[in-house]
Each structure stands twice: as C-alpha cells, then as structure tokens.
Amino acid sequence: MTFKTKILCIGAGYVGGPTMTMIARKCPTYKVTVVDINKARIDAWNSDNIPIYEPGLDEVVKAARGKNLFFSTDVDQAIREADIIFVSVNTPTKTFGEGAGRAPDLQYWEKTARQILANSDSSKIIVEKSTLPVRTAEAMERILNGNPKGIEFEVLSNPEFLAEGSAIQDLENPDRVLVGSRETPSGLAARKALVDIYAHWVPKEKIIESNVWSAELSKLAANAFLAQRISSINSISALCEKTEADVGEVSYAIGMDSRIGPKFLKASVGFGGSCFQKDILNLVYICESYGLHEVADYWESVVRMNQWQQKRFVQNILTGMFRTVAGKRIALLGFAFKADTGDTRESPAISVALGLLEEKAQVVVSDPKALENAKKDLAGAEVIYEEDPYKAADGAHAIAILTEWKLYKELDYAKIFKSMKQPAFIFDGRNILDHKKLFEMGFNVFAIGKAALKHF
Numbered sequence: 001m002t003f004k005t006k007i008l009c010i011g012a013g014y015v016g017g018p019t020m021t022m023i024a025r026k027c028p029t030y031k032v033t034v035v036d037i038n039k040a041r042i043d044a045w046n047s048d049n050i051p052i053y054e055p056g057l058d059e060v061v062k063a064a065r066g067k068n069l070f071f072s073t074d075v076d077q078a079i080r081e082a083d084i085i086f087v088s089v090n091t092p093t094k095t096f097g098e099g100a101g102r103a104p105d106l107q108y109w110e111k112t113a114r115q116i117l118a119n120s121d122s123s124k125i126i127v128e129k130s131t132l133p134v135r136t137a138e139a140m141e142r143i144l145n146g147n148p149k150g151i152e153f154e155v156l157s158n159p160e161f162l163a164e165g166s167a168i169q170d171l172e173n174p175d176r177v178l179v180g181s182r183e184t185p186s187g188l189a190a191r192k193a194l195v196d197i198y199a200h201w202v203p204k205e206k207i208i209e210s211n212v213w214s215a216e217l218s219k220l221a222a223n224a225f226l227a228q229r230i231s232s233i234n235s236i237s238a239l240c241e242k243t244e245a246d247v248g249e250v251s252y253a254i255g256m257d258s259r260i261g262p263k264f265l266k267a268s269v270g271f272g273g274s275c276f277q278k279d280i281l282n283l284v285y286i287c288e289s290y291g292l293h294e295v296a297d298y299w300e301s302v303v304r305m306n307q308w309q310q311k312r313f314v315q316n317i318l319t320g321m322f323r324t325v326a327g328k329r330i331a332l333l334g335f336a337f338k339a340d341t342g343d344t345r346e347s348p349a350i351s352v353a354l355g356l357l358e359e360k361a362q363v364v365v366s367d368p369k370a371l372e373n374a375k376k377d378l379a380g381a382e383v384i385y386e387e388d389p390y391k392a393a394d395g396a397h398a399i400a401i402l403t404e405w406k407l408y409k410e411l412d413y414a415k416i417f418k419s420m421k422q423p424a425f426i427f428d429g430r431n432i433l434d435h436k437k438l439f440e441m442g443f444n445v446f447a448i449g450k451a452a453l454k455h456f
C-alpha cells in the first residue's frame with residue numbers, strides 16, 4: 001500500500017508509543033513509524049510483550065502493527081522518509097551544571113534535532129511532543145533552519161495531556177488537543193497538516209489552535225495547576241489530622257462548589273509520576289531566569305509541600321509505632337506512582353521506602369506490575385520483593401498502602417490481620433480502605449487527613 005503521509009515519532013516511550021499507536025489506528029492512510037535508540041524497547045514493541053503496561057494498549061497495538069504502524073531502530077532511514085516528525089525523547093531534569101535540579105536537560109532533544117537535520121533532504125514538519133520549556137521551538141528552529149540545503153522545517157508544539165493508566169481513553173477521547181504553530185503562511189499550513197491528523201477522530205471544537213509559545217506554556221501550566229490542587233488538599237490533610245476534621249469530607253464539601261470542582265482533590269501520600277515535579281521545576285526555572293522570583297517561589301512551594309507530605313507519612317509510621325521501626329517488618333502495598341501502571345518514576349513509594357530503611361525497618365515491597373522498576377529504584381538497598389500481598393504481609397508489624405490498586409481494596413484483611421505481628425498497624429496512604437471496619441477487626445488504622453483509630 002502507498003501511504004498518503006509518512007509520520008515518524010522519535011522516542012518510543014510512555015508518550016510516543018501509545019500516542020502513535022492511536023494515530024495509526026485512527027488514520028489508516030498514514031504510515032506511522034516509531035523509532036528509538038533503545039533496541040530492547042523496540043524489540044519489545046515488536047513482541048507480544050510490549051514494554052509498557054497500559055490498559056487496552058495491547059489490543060490497539062496488535063490491530064495496527066505491521067499494517068501502518070512500525071517500530072524500528074533505524075532512526076536515520078526513518079527520518080529520510082518522513083513528512084511529519086514527532087519528537088518524544090526524554091527531557092529529564094538536569095543533574096549537572098547551570099540549572100541542575102530544575103532546568104530540563106535538553107541534550108537528547110538537541111541531538112535529535114541535529115540528527116533530523118543531517119538526514120533530511122526535504123522540508124519537514126517537526127512536532128514537539130515531549131514537554132519542553134517555553135521557547136524551545138524557537139531554539140530548535142534556529143538549529144534546523146541554519147542549514148545550507150535549502151530545506152525548511154516548521155516546528156510545532158503539540159503537547160500530550162494523556163495520563164498514565166488511562167492513556168488509551170485519554171487518546172481516544174481527549175478533553176482537548178492543542179496545536180501551536182507560528183502564525184506565518186508556512187506555519188499555518190503545517191498547523192493544518194497536524195490538525196487534519198487529529199480531526200480523523202477528535203471533534204473539531206476540541207482541537208485548540210494557538211501560537212507556539214502558548215502551547216508550550218499551557219502544558220507546563222496545566223500540570224502545575226493539577227499538582228497544585230493535590231498539594232493544596234494534602235496541606236489541608238495535615239491540618240485535618242490535628243483537628244479531627246476528615247479530609248475526605250472537606251474535599252467533598254469544597255469540590256461541590258462548581259467553581260472548584262471535585263477532580264484532583266484526593267489527599268494522598270503525595271503525587272508522583274514523570275511529569276508534575278519535573279514540569280513545575282521547569283516552570284520555576286523559567287520564572288527565575290526572567291527575574292520573576294515571587295512566581296518561581298509560589299510554584300516551587302507545590303513541590304516542597306509534596307516532599308513534605310511524603311516525609312510526614314514516614315514520620316506518622318514512626319510515631320504511630322511507638323517511635324521505632326528498627327527491625328520491624330513493614331509491607332508496602334503498591335510501588336507504582338498510581339494504579340494501573342508499572343511506572344515508578346518519582347513515585348512517593350521510593351521516598352517512603354528509603355525513609356523506612358533509614359530507620360532500619362525491614363521493608364517488603366509488593367506491587368502487581370511495578371516490582372521490576374522497584375528493584376531498579378531501590379538497587380543496593382536491602383529490601384524483600386514479594387508480589388503476593390498476603391505473603392508480603394505475613395509476619396509484618398505494619399502494612400502501608402502506597403498505590404490505590406483495586407486489588408488492595410479487595411483483600412481479606414481479617415486473614416491478613418491474623419498473620420501479622422500484634423499490635424498490627426495499617427497506614428493507608430491512599431485512603432482506599434474501610435478504616436472503621438479495619439479498626440473493628442483489631443488493626444490500628446492511620447489514614448491520610450483523618451484522626452488515627454488506635455486500640456491503645
């Protein structure tokens with residue numbers, strides 16, 4: 001079959017893989033190729049065991065792979081062929097030099113831009129899919145268009161808003177798709193080419209068009225606002241624990257105000273994931289570089305509150321268990337940063353596990369999908385890994401729920417209670433359990449933003 005348009009995505013990660021799969025599925029006349037320098041990852045995409053766990057993704061990959069969806073490591077060849085190139089390589093927070101710990105590390109992006117330039121013989125549309133600092137498109141255009149070949153690149157911003165665990169749903173039925181371009185004739189033509197792709201399945205009114213800088217900033221701002229809501233409710237949870245207010249009731253009451261709305265108001269052990277902290281720090285760095293120190297400080301406090309919430313959780317375990325956990329077996333149920341994913345990037349479980357290890361606890365990590373990642377995150381630490389939650393809890397002094405996996409709501413806690421050391425403690429970092437019932441079974445129950453239920 002000859003394809004109408006050839007799309008390439010550089011970077012076969014959490015964003016590139018699912019997004020391109022959906023485009024291929026919805027646009028059968030487009031050829032979609034996804035490349036990555038990581039051969040193992042590409043091999044996995046081509047196998048029955050795709051490299052990321054995402055409900056529903058398997059089926060969509062199988063339906064399109066080999067027809068108009070291809071995974072490859074031949075980056076150069078794929079660049080030569082492509083009309084539209086999405087760039088979805090990682091942009092982690094810089095760990096060195098200027099802006100370390102805040103600014104994004106753009107080396108992968110810049111390398112990709114140079115590779116695109118070296119292998120292109122025709123004009124192309126380049127789409128920023130990775131979240132990038134405002135005005136990155138401009139820098140990329142400078143690199144790409146400073147070429148003697150007489151070819152032109154139009155750099156667009158098309159941030160991805162999918163959330164892990166619901167990626168397929170979010171891609172199939174997005175709240176909105178954002179396409180930013182220059183407002184020049186060639187910029188507008190490139191914008192139309194991208195809008196046409198999404199218009200295959202996304203209603204026109206949900207496709208927002210803007211200038212490039214607005215699109216870039218909107219992505220950072222959206223994530224900052226979402227994270228800010230979680231830090232806000234988490235700050236209130238600390239106050240609830242002191243005052244015997246119940247954060248679930250407070251959250252429900254404020255969320256009923258239609259101006260506030262009910263979503264993203266669930267108090268927890270803290271937010272994790274590859275985006276929120278990184279994007280806020282990125283925003284903070286941009287603000288500082290423009291001398292907007294008060295703005296930077298405001299957003300940074302969202303991250304500080306999140307770190308404090310995780311520390312506070314460990315502190316609550318420690319004080320709850322008679323101020324010592326040394327030698328005590330503590331089963332961490334859940335390690336992924338949220339349910340329905342095996343991803344553990346910035347998961348609060350990492351800092352909780354490390355905090356407990358520092359107190360010399362015997363930590364047992366359990367998770368249905370994230371144990372391989374957990375082993376990497378805690379490499380070198382003396383930790384027991386046990387997928388079966390019943391075995392993990394066997395002989396434990398305490399259980400801590402760190403991910404809201406459905407299976408943890410359905411466990412036989414009476415059976416677990418009997419297998420634990422007494423007095424048995426449960427710390428619900430996601431407020432998913434029936435605390436009163438657990439207390440009646442004999443557990444000492446500590447939840448987020450609620451008064452503790454203790455038998456002593």
Ligand code: UDX
Nearest residue numbers: 160161162163164264265266268271272273275337338
């Ligand atoms: C987020 C954004 O939602 C998405 O639009 C963006 O594209 C990428 O970043 P993701 O990180 O996959 O997506 O997950 P999300 O559902 O936003 O959850 C992030 C973290 O916040 C998780 O650790 C989750 O458990 C936590 N969370 C979420 C809460 O603690 N309380 C809430 O009310 C909601």
Ligand code: ADP
Nearest residue numbers: 011012013014015016036037038089090108112
């Ligand atoms: P995200 O969550 O943003 O998708 P990931 O880390 O999951 O981030 O994926 C980014 C992918 O980009 C990784 O698989 C990485 O190997 C790939 N990558 C990084 N640099 C390049 C490059 N120059 N060429 C091709 N792939 C790259």
